[in-house]
Amino acid sequence: MAALAYYPELHDQIILIEEDPNMTGLTMMAQPEKSTKNFLAEKRTYKIYVNSNTEKERALDFHKMPEDVKIGWFAHELGHLSEYTQRGNTSLVFMGLNYLISKSFKRSVEHYADEITIARGAGRLLLSGSQMSFDHASEKARKRIFNIYYLPEELEPFILEYEKACSK
Ligand SMILES: [Zn+2]
Secondary structure (H helix, E strand, O other): OHHHHHOHHHOOOEEEEEEEOOOOOOOEEEEEOOOHHHHHOOOOEEEEEEEOOOOHHHOOOHHHOOHHHHHHHHHHHHHHHHHHHOOOHHHHHHHHHHHHHOHHHHHHHHHHHHHHHHHOOOHHHHHHHHHHHHHHOOHHHHHHHHHHOOOHHHHHHHHHHHHHHHOO
16 A cells, blocks of 8 residues: 555554445545454554445545545545544544534544645645545535535645645
């Protein structure tokens, strides 16, 4: 997974990638494996789900995406994992519940994953994917998606700031 190169701290984590035909709306999703055993284990297992059902809701077909978009999206998911690894079990469960019930919390979690991705240097790749989903989405879907996620034009200033800091 090329995106792992941006997250050296995740190299010793257990990350499984799974196709999920039952996913709705989303293209990808990262979670700790949902089992008591996993939360009791010395080392948690994390899963990145890839939507393999593109018929429903006209989700983007991950397998047909250009390589840079794939890496950018994986980098966003790894951004989530990087945050999860910093949290204890109680905090993770609390986070999961909050994510489901609060739109503003969900937004802050997604914004944070994008910000980590940019800070790690994968911002341009992320932007390609963001632009692609913006272009692909219907007017209605756009409203729903970008109520939670940064718009491409909102990502750009963060990326420019990162690049400016790097060129110093
Ligand atoms: Zn996300």
